[in-house]
Amino acid sequence: MRTFHLPLVTLLLLLVTTSAQAIVLVAAELPPYVIRTQQGTPSGIAIEIMKEAANRLGEPLTIELMPLARAITQTVHRKDVLLIPPVRSTQREHLFYWITPLLDDEFVIVTDRRVHPNPLKVKDLPSLKVGTLRYSFGQYLLKQRINLASQTVATEELNAHKLQRGRIDAWVAAWNAILYNQHTGGFSADELVRGETLMRTPLYVAASREFPFSEGRRWQATLDEMRKDGSLARIIRQYNYQAPE
Incomplete structure:
Protein backbone atom coordinates (compact mmCIF):
# COMPACT_ATOMS: atom_id res chain seq x y z
CA MET A 1 0.00 0.00 0.00
CA ARG A 2 2.83 2.39 0.86
CA THR A 3 4.58 1.83 -2.44
CA PHE A 4 1.34 2.78 -4.22
CA HIS A 5 0.66 6.01 -2.28
CA LEU A 6 4.16 7.47 -2.15
CA PRO A 7 4.44 8.22 -5.89
CA LEU A 8 0.88 9.59 -5.86
CA VAL A 9 1.63 11.95 -2.96
CA THR A 10 4.82 13.07 -4.65
CA LEU A 11 2.93 13.80 -7.86
CA LEU A 12 0.31 15.84 -6.00
CA LEU A 13 2.99 17.86 -4.25
CA LEU A 14 4.64 18.60 -7.59
CA LEU A 15 1.34 19.75 -9.05
CA VAL A 16 0.65 22.04 -6.10
CA THR A 17 4.14 23.51 -6.30
CA THR A 18 3.83 24.12 -10.02
CA SER A 19 0.45 25.83 -9.77
CA ALA A 20 1.66 28.13 -7.00
CA GLN A 21 4.77 29.24 -8.83
CA ALA A 22 4.69 33.01 -9.33
CA ILE A 23 4.77 34.58 -12.77
CA VAL A 24 7.75 36.93 -13.00
CA LEU A 25 6.95 40.30 -14.55
CA VAL A 26 9.97 42.27 -15.76
CA ALA A 27 8.82 45.88 -15.61
CA ALA A 28 10.78 48.60 -17.38
CA GLU A 29 10.71 51.71 -15.19
CA LEU A 30 8.78 54.04 -17.50
CA PRO A 31 6.37 56.33 -15.63
CA PRO A 32 3.37 56.55 -15.79
CA TYR A 33 3.21 52.99 -17.14
CA VAL A 34 5.60 51.59 -14.52
CA ILE A 35 6.38 53.73 -11.46
CA ARG A 36 8.89 53.12 -8.69
CA THR A 37 7.38 53.98 -5.29
CA GLN A 38 8.95 54.71 -1.91
CA GLN A 39 7.06 51.78 -0.39
CA GLY A 40 8.89 49.37 -2.67
CA THR A 41 5.85 47.99 -4.51
CA PRO A 42 5.78 49.40 -8.05
CA SER A 43 2.65 51.06 -9.37
CA GLY A 44 1.61 52.53 -12.71
CA ILE A 45 -0.97 51.87 -15.41
CA ALA A 46 0.70 48.79 -16.90
CA ILE A 47 1.44 47.35 -13.44
CA GLU A 48 -2.19 47.72 -12.34
CA ILE A 49 -3.43 46.11 -15.55
CA MET A 50 -1.13 43.12 -15.10
CA LYS A 51 -2.04 42.74 -11.42
CA GLU A 52 -5.71 42.57 -12.34
CA ALA A 53 -4.99 40.02 -15.06
CA ALA A 54 -2.91 37.87 -12.69
CA ASN A 55 -5.71 38.01 -10.12
CA ARG A 56 -8.21 36.76 -12.71
CA LEU A 57 -5.85 33.98 -13.70
CA GLY A 58 -5.35 33.05 -10.05
CA GLU A 59 -1.57 33.34 -10.36
CA PRO A 60 0.87 35.10 -8.00
CA LEU A 61 2.82 37.91 -9.66
CA THR A 62 6.43 38.72 -8.80
CA ILE A 63 7.55 42.10 -10.19
CA GLU A 64 11.17 42.85 -11.05
CA LEU A 65 11.64 46.58 -11.68
CA MET A 66 14.62 47.69 -13.78
CA PRO A 67 15.73 50.24 -16.42
CA LEU A 68 14.41 49.80 -19.96
CA ALA A 69 17.64 48.54 -21.55
CA ARG A 70 18.19 45.92 -18.86
CA ALA A 71 14.53 44.85 -18.96
CA ILE A 72 14.77 44.20 -22.70
CA THR A 73 18.02 42.22 -22.35
CA GLN A 74 16.71 40.20 -19.40
CA THR A 75 13.53 39.22 -21.22
CA VAL A 76 15.37 38.14 -24.37
CA HIS A 77 17.45 35.71 -22.33
CA ARG A 78 14.83 34.48 -19.84
CA LYS A 79 12.17 32.22 -21.30
CA ASP A 80 9.90 32.29 -18.23
CA VAL A 81 9.17 36.02 -17.74
CA LEU A 82 6.77 38.63 -19.09
CA LEU A 83 7.84 42.15 -20.06
CA ILE A 84 5.96 45.47 -19.88
CA PRO A 85 5.56 47.91 -21.61
CA PRO A 86 7.73 47.77 -24.75
CA VAL A 87 6.75 49.34 -28.06
CA ARG A 88 6.75 46.96 -31.01
CA SER A 89 9.15 48.01 -33.76
CA THR A 90 10.99 46.46 -36.69
CA GLN A 91 14.15 46.69 -34.59
CA ARG A 92 12.62 44.61 -31.78
CA GLU A 93 10.21 42.44 -33.77
CA HIS A 94 12.46 39.37 -33.86
CA LEU A 95 13.40 39.60 -30.17
CA PHE A 96 10.06 38.86 -28.53
CA TYR A 97 6.82 36.97 -28.49
CA TRP A 98 4.37 39.91 -28.68
CA ILE A 99 1.48 38.69 -26.55
CA THR A 100 -1.01 41.56 -26.75
CA PRO A 101 -1.27 45.36 -26.67
CA LEU A 102 -2.03 47.00 -23.32
CA LEU A 103 -2.78 50.60 -24.29
CA ASP A 104 -2.05 53.20 -26.95
CA THR A 201 1.56 53.07 -31.32
CA PRO A 202 0.45 50.43 -28.80
CA LEU A 203 2.49 49.50 -25.73
CA TYR A 204 2.64 45.74 -25.30
CA VAL A 205 3.06 42.89 -22.90
CA ALA A 206 5.77 40.71 -24.43
CA ALA A 207 7.94 37.73 -23.60
CA SER A 208 10.91 35.75 -24.82
CA ARG A 209 10.33 33.90 -28.09
CA GLU A 210 10.75 30.71 -26.03
CA PHE A 211 7.93 31.63 -23.64
CA PRO A 212 5.23 28.91 -23.74
CA PHE A 213 2.68 29.83 -26.40
CA SER A 214 -0.21 28.31 -24.44
CA GLU A 215 0.67 30.46 -21.41
CA GLY A 216 0.86 33.55 -23.58
CA ARG A 217 -2.58 32.79 -25.01
CA ARG A 218 -4.02 32.62 -21.49
CA TRP A 219 -2.73 36.11 -20.72
CA GLN A 220 -3.91 37.39 -24.08
CA ALA A 221 -7.42 36.04 -23.53
CA THR A 222 -7.62 37.52 -20.03
CA LEU A 223 -6.44 40.95 -21.16
CA ASP A 224 -8.89 40.84 -24.08
CA GLU A 225 -11.65 40.07 -21.60
CA MET A 226 -10.59 43.06 -19.47
CA ARG A 227 -10.68 45.25 -22.57
CA LYS A 228 -14.21 44.11 -23.43
CA ASP A 229 -15.69 44.44 -19.93
CA GLY A 230 -14.27 47.95 -19.39
CA SER A 231 -11.66 47.06 -16.74
CA LEU A 232 -8.77 48.38 -18.86
CA ALA A 233 -10.58 51.69 -19.42
CA ARG A 234 -11.31 51.97 -15.68
CA ILE A 235 -7.64 51.53 -14.72
CA ILE A 236 -6.51 53.98 -17.40
CA ARG A 237 -8.97 56.64 -16.18
CA GLN A 238 -7.57 56.43 -12.65
CA TYR A 239 -4.26 57.81 -13.95
CA ASN A 240 -5.76 60.70 -15.95
CA TYR A 241 -4.26 59.09 -19.01
CA GLN A 242 -4.71 60.97 -22.27
CA ALA A 243 -5.38 58.22 -24.78
CA PRO A 244 -5.01 59.14 -28.48
CA GLU A 245 -8.28 60.08 -30.14
Missing part, protein backbone atom coordinates in the same frame (compact mmCIF):
# COMPACT_ATOMS: atom_id res chain seq x y z
CA ASP A 105 0.08 56.34 -26.84
CA GLU A 106 1.60 58.84 -29.26
CA PHE A 107 5.26 59.76 -29.67
CA VAL A 108 5.45 63.51 -30.12
CA ILE A 109 7.83 66.47 -30.24
CA VAL A 110 7.53 69.02 -27.43
CA THR A 111 9.38 72.29 -26.80
CA ASP A 112 9.59 74.94 -24.12
CA ARG A 113 7.11 77.72 -24.90
CA ARG A 114 9.60 80.44 -23.89
CA VAL A 115 12.14 79.32 -26.49
CA HIS A 116 10.09 77.71 -29.26
CA PRO A 117 6.54 79.07 -29.09
CA ASN A 118 5.56 77.52 -32.43
CA PRO A 119 4.97 73.76 -32.83
CA LEU A 120 7.95 71.97 -34.37
CA LYS A 121 7.86 69.38 -37.13
CA VAL A 122 10.29 66.54 -37.74
CA LYS A 123 11.98 68.50 -40.53
CA ASP A 124 12.93 71.21 -37.99
CA LEU A 125 14.89 68.87 -35.74
CA PRO A 126 18.24 68.23 -37.50
CA SER A 127 19.58 71.66 -36.54
CA LEU A 128 18.41 71.35 -32.91
CA LYS A 129 19.46 69.51 -29.76
CA VAL A 130 16.84 66.82 -29.18
CA GLY A 131 16.49 64.78 -26.00
CA THR A 132 15.25 61.19 -25.80
CA LEU A 133 15.32 58.31 -23.35
CA ARG A 134 18.23 55.94 -23.91
CA TYR A 135 17.20 52.81 -25.90
CA SER A 136 13.66 54.16 -26.21
CA PHE A 137 11.29 54.03 -29.15
CA GLY A 138 11.62 57.82 -29.44
CA GLN A 139 15.36 57.48 -29.99
CA TYR A 140 14.71 54.75 -32.57
CA LEU A 141 12.12 56.85 -34.43
CA LEU A 142 14.45 59.81 -34.85
CA LYS A 143 17.22 57.58 -36.12
CA GLN A 144 14.88 55.80 -38.52
CA ARG A 145 13.03 58.86 -39.82
CA ILE A 146 15.79 61.45 -40.21
CA ASN A 147 18.97 59.64 -39.13
CA LEU A 148 19.23 61.97 -36.14
CA ALA A 149 21.40 61.04 -33.18
CA SER A 150 19.58 62.47 -30.17
CA GLN A 151 20.99 63.33 -26.75
CA THR A 152 19.97 60.42 -24.52
CA VAL A 153 19.43 60.21 -20.77
CA ALA A 154 18.57 57.49 -18.27
CA THR A 155 15.10 58.81 -17.30
CA GLU A 156 12.47 60.99 -18.94
CA GLU A 157 12.42 63.29 -15.91
CA LEU A 158 15.97 64.30 -16.79
CA ASN A 159 14.67 65.40 -20.19
CA ALA A 160 12.07 67.57 -18.47
CA HIS A 161 14.85 69.29 -16.49
CA LYS A 162 17.09 69.64 -19.53
CA LEU A 163 14.30 71.24 -21.55
CA GLN A 164 13.51 73.64 -18.69
CA ARG A 165 17.16 74.68 -18.43
CA GLY A 166 17.65 75.10 -22.17
CA ARG A 167 20.11 72.23 -22.46
CA ILE A 168 17.95 70.68 -25.18
CA ASP A 169 15.69 72.41 -27.70
CA ALA A 170 13.13 69.63 -28.07
CA TRP A 171 12.04 66.45 -26.33
CA VAL A 172 10.69 63.38 -28.13
CA ALA A 173 8.80 60.79 -26.11
CA ALA A 174 5.38 59.27 -25.53
CA TRP A 175 2.90 62.04 -24.76
CA ASN A 176 1.75 60.60 -21.42
CA ALA A 177 5.33 60.03 -20.32
CA ILE A 178 6.06 63.67 -21.12
CA LEU A 179 3.07 64.89 -19.12
CA TYR A 180 3.89 62.72 -16.12
CA ASN A 181 7.59 63.56 -15.99
CA GLN A 182 6.96 67.25 -16.59
CA HIS A 183 4.77 67.18 -13.48
CA THR A 184 7.14 65.13 -11.30
CA GLY A 185 9.97 67.41 -12.39
CA GLY A 186 8.08 70.29 -10.82
CA PHE A 187 7.03 71.99 -14.06
CA SER A 188 3.68 72.80 -15.65
CA ALA A 189 2.34 71.20 -18.81
CA ASP A 190 1.33 74.73 -19.85
CA GLU A 191 5.03 75.46 -20.39
CA LEU A 192 5.11 72.91 -23.22
CA VAL A 193 4.27 73.33 -26.89
CA ARG A 194 3.22 70.09 -28.53
CA GLY A 195 4.55 69.68 -32.05
CA GLU A 196 4.26 66.99 -34.69
CA THR A 197 3.15 63.48 -33.78
CA LEU A 198 5.77 61.03 -34.99
CA MET A 199 3.68 57.91 -34.47
CA ARG A 200 0.69 56.52 -32.64
